[in-house]
Amino acid sequence: MRSVVGGIVWLIRGTFCLVSLTVILAVLTAIPILQLIAFGYLLNVSGRLANGSKLKDSLPHLQQAGQIGLAAIALFLAALPTQALTHLESVANLINQGSEQATQMRTLSIATSILMTAYLLWAWNRGGHLANYFWPQPKRFLKEGWRWRTWRTVPDRLWEFTINLQAPKYFWLGLRGAVGTLIWISPSFVIIAAFRNGETGLAGLVGFAALLLLGVGMLYLPMLQAHFAAENRFRALFAVRTIRRDFRRAPWAWFAAMVMCLVITPIPLYLLKIEATPREVMWAPCLLFVAFILPARMATGLALRRARRMPEPIGLWKNLSRKLIRIVMPLVIGVYLLFVYVSQYTSWDGLLTWVQQHAILIPVPFLNGV
Structure with a gap:
């Protein structure tokens, strides 16, 4: 009986601490500059898991958040x-x-x-x-x-x-992660310039070429962010060879994490980007954004952790798995980019939605409220 009561108390306490952490991250996300602390924390979660931490240890300062x-x-x-x-x-x-x-x-x-x-x-x-x-x-x-x-x-x-609470640490991690991510999605700036006056002629061709280039980058970026957080080195954000080797060891874990990171969690949130939220209550939609994106960050960290625990792939099944995932992954990226493309017409921020991608950057619905 005591163990049952203790389990219920532990569950209630853990749930409360997790909700408190989510609310704190949402409030930070709604505040300019401080939102980099929240972004750094999310990156750190994936980095901890990639380094081999257990799931219960992947959320630092959980008890402090509860307090x-x-x-x-x-x-x-x-x-x-x-x-x-x-x-x-x-x-x-x-x-x-x-x-x-x-x-x-x-x-x-x-x-x-x-x-x-x-x-x-x-x-x-x-x-x-x-x-x-x-x-x-x-x-x-x-x-x-x-x-x-x-x-x-x-x-x-x-x-x-x-x-x-290590806020400066998370701020520095978030700042470097944001800069590196913006470098990776730099084709988005070309897309914005090309699509600003319509998608016709040479501008349209350049825009769609940049879209394809962005898609190639998105094949690696979520995992590169987790690798960067694990290594805490800016160059790790561009270690494509390392990530490709990780993919070879655990293609199915990679696929599941990418679906979680680019389809399941971020796409429903585009519904909240249609109408701008007043600045006074910006934290409210940020609460949902953080609650959705946090599991995605954990998924990428878990995928890298599994890949780095697996031996070098040998055998026909391993080879077939890699080839199958390589065929399917462009479809996942295509679905994600399709929603980003549509959101430039439905989102309050318009074309800026190409830069303000909550799946890989700060999980905030708008650059500015109303």
């Missing part, structure tokens, strides 16, 4: 009484400006705000876990809460918590 999510919920709930009292004060002032009831509501709202702030600070000082919010340990608070030594380590612990 941040719990703190955000606690802050929201703690603010509700103050907001309710403030609303009652405004109603009382509307009925009778400066009345005694309005003054009482204002005094109560200030007192409640101070009380809730102290409650939250005390919970966070003790670790910010769920038990710390439910049971404030009043005797301990009365005994230690007023002492300086109880609070003097808080800045250091907060700084350590922030440093352990």
Whole structure:
């Protein structure tokens, strides 16, 4: 019975931490510049798996994300009484400006705000876990809460918590990954220039040639990104020979990861790119984008991990598998590029959708909201 209860608790805690992580990444994705941190984190997930990490270890800072999510919920709930009292004060002032009831509501709202702030600070000082919010340990608070030594380590612990999130590391990884990816999809800029005034004449031929070149690059780019994150070297983004050798060892894993990365997860998200989202709620569609793209990043990492654990391919079946996947892969790329092509007419960003490809870049629906 204990094991069953423990399993349920573990599942609930893990789900909450995963949801919190997704929300945090979505919020970061909606903020310019900081979105590179989210992109770097997603790359790091695939890199960890490619390096041989277990699935449970592929999402760093999961527990910290749960603590941040719990703190955000606690802050929201703690603010509700103050907001309710403030609303009652405004109603009382509307009925009778400066009345005694309005003054009482204002005094109560200030007192409640101070009380809730102290409650939250005390919970966070003790670790910010769920038990710390439910049971404030009043005797301990009365005994230690007023002492300086109880609070003097808080800045250091907060700084350590922030440093352990490794935001600069993910920003640097995301920045290099974005630059390298833009180099790979540079034919997109040719496509934009060629299609800007229609698809006729020489411009149309150049545009479709660039489209074919982009398709060739897309055959390798998702795996190259995982390889780059695993090696943490910019040159690894262009190590096509290494990726081709990996493909030889596990063609079916490669195929499954590419279908996941370029078809299953990114294509449904193009429906959210039709109408622009107000900047104030940009994080909401980003939530879906991150939730869809994260499994795709994990799939590419798992495919590379499997390829690097497999021996050199020998035998007829291995040879047939490689040839079959090589025949089918252009169809996968073709389906993906078809949706990107159509999205230039349906997406709010228009032709810029060729550059803003959420499957391989920052998982954000629009370059700008409205």
